[in-house]
Amino acid sequence: MNTLQTYFVNVLGCKVNQYDAQQIEQLLERYGLKKAEQSDDGDIIVVHTCGVTAAAAQKSRQTIRKMQRNNPLAHVFVTGCAADIELTDVGQDPVFRVPAGADWIQRLDQQLNELAMPEKHEMENLETDTFTISRFGDHTRAFLKVQDGCDIGCSFCIIPQLRKEPRDKAIADAVREASALTEAGYREIVVTGVSVGLYGRGRGSSLAEMLRNLVNLPNIGRIRLSSLHPGELTDELLEVWSAHSNIMPHLHLSLQSGSDAVLHAMRRGYTAEEYYDAVLRARAALDNPAFTTDVIVGFPGETDTYFEESYAFCKKVGFSQMHVFTYSPRPKTMAAKMGHQINGAIAMERSEKLRELGETMALNYHRQFQGLEAEVLVERVKDGIGSGYTRHYIPAEFACSEDQQNAVLPVRVAETTSTGISGVISL
Template identity: 75%
Template sequence: MKNALMNENKLATYGVNVLGCKVNQYDAQQIEQLLEDYGLVRAEVPGEADVIVVHTCGVTAAAAQKSRQTIRKMQRHHPLAQVIVTGCAANEELTQVGRPPVFRVPAGADWLQRLAAQLDSLAMPNRGAGRGIETDTFTISRFEGHTRAFMKVQDGCDIGCSYCIIPRLRKAPRDKAIEDAVREATALTEAGYREIIVTGVSVGLYGRETGSSLAELLRHLAAIPEIGRIRLSSLHPGELTDELLEVWGSSPHIMPHLHLSLQSGSNAILAAMRRGYTAEEYADAVARARAALDTPAFTTDVIVGFPGETDACFEESYAFCKAIGFSQLHVFTYSPRPRTLAATMANQVNGAIATKRSERLRALGERMSLDYHRRFIGKQVEVLIEGVRDGKATGYTRHYIPATFETTTALRRQIAVIKASEATLSGISGMNSL
């Protein structure tokens, strides 16, 4: 009876609740644009939306649990809304969550088409608006609420790290065609976005199946008239090819910052993780990038307490991180992800030991960040302004350092030049030099 009543009255408003990574943030923009194509408008009060989409994350067991909690919360507090669950955790892990009716659209190559099919079953103002769409060619023209726009050019992964569930959830790798990426980046540039972050589940795989490459894609993006900054989200060290570095180093539009995923500086642990590279190969990639780029910033992720990590393995990883000198270090204490190989491994590390190791590595990361920030004292740096409040502008430099400066005229999305005068753990500050 409830469905029949809902179908008699046209739905009018929507809300999107997104959890997780940059890829999910991009997906949420696709969802919003699709809902608006169906004639819905964003609800001024999220709790009063007729349609609520929960775009879930399943990368860790904790993320999947948070997704379940969010679904239950949406249903409990918004009993009249039509709740639709999408994303990485919208699979069998959530089949028992929530009361019917809940539509579920798991991640995969055709997830947006399947979402459109679900929307067609509801009382939409423009029913059928999504027919004929394709997920990888459905481009966006805005990134609501952000100064910098994420642009997903790749989805899926088959690398097979032993701790990761994403290949099971996101499925096989696939790319956005170069012409579609150029069209999308052009639209975002024309909409006023001064920085576009090129992202994907494993963006370095771009072009593997088509004979293209990430370098070729970046070459086309950098040639877009009026393009501002281009930033890459994350790469594996083996994906940092000479061709890519040549394109990168020759374009002022591509930022000298790279999130180069490490996970461990111990070869024994890297092998157990099935990462596909050694610490020496990682160090070589960093050296080649430093030779090609202007004082590049390297940010990374490290997992501490992976099964089999002995004291010696941790010390090896700690020393390796110190030798590389990252500008930012994201430290994660390992927790088993059900349905992964690592969750079944012997020699699981005691939680208290893993926590102490994580604290040590985080302290090292803080010192490295401060050291890197200090390199820019006395130098002029460009800052893309993300916000201005109480006479103080905040934003990011080309090297992805948070920056602040006092101003009376700066506006959001402008690029200002400041002379850095102070460096702290959280970033740099200075005076507008123009």
């Protein structure tokens, strides 16, 4: 058997999966493998799957088949949320499978050890939640996963079954990792997790305490938080947030519905009024924060009246960006077994109406910055045009030179649309 030399990682899904993929790459490189430019050149191919929806699992299956078809000699590993054969059975030659869970890195390492690697090794104390990364590809923003797993138990969600129970990264490990990423030149750290607001619940700590340890690291740049549950927006967290200007004034606060009846059926654990209270507290504490959110339309039992309640509530909040999803049943969830499933045409019509509202709200939020100066982290430069995000997570474009990539620049806002802003550098 020839010694394996190269690898290729194909990652699907969320920020947590993007982080996991970096762990996979750095594990493979400890074995002496080199990253291939394309999947056809990989001796080992890892497909890091997503299973949050039936469509995501289907895309994962298609990707596995494509990798096997295009490179039949490669060893194909399937990892991530949809790694279980029940979710991604491709009906072809068996592949190496490492489903998500607390010890998935160890199990991947064990399977790799059985192959002919250029550098055989035994890694001591290799644990998924303490295996830190020191780079994040070619990005200017790096994700820092501090939490995994979830037990909230929303009726439409299968992730608790796939990612298992909540668990945390120790603050010392997170600080060490953030320091390494900062030293490597990343100007923004996105603190993320499957349910990042649950951080510290099992260890007598909190997300606020985590942030207190990150904000004053030498040369630390921007810090941004990923998705929060409204109940996780504590006074302690807002106090830390408001005291440090390098924590960005942007909250992804998942809503899912603005109707109390639908929220109850979803088992979200809050009412629309409680959600709005979280919004008001954040607005009182932070600098005109941007609220982005997810909304599911056409959930089982969503009547015309319930939808109108949700629509009116979204309008009341005034989100800067809404991700609108048309509900589709996810096998093995409570919602999939519920009665009163919504007609697809009706759900699509409602989704379109809510998306139009989302565009209007985004434009209204962006217009507040017309003529003002916004700080933008330049993430890429192509054909003389730089692009990146403002502190408030608004996409921005402006004339820029390549040597300004990865810099935080002041941009005078000249034009606003529902999709972002454009302007000129005002140095």
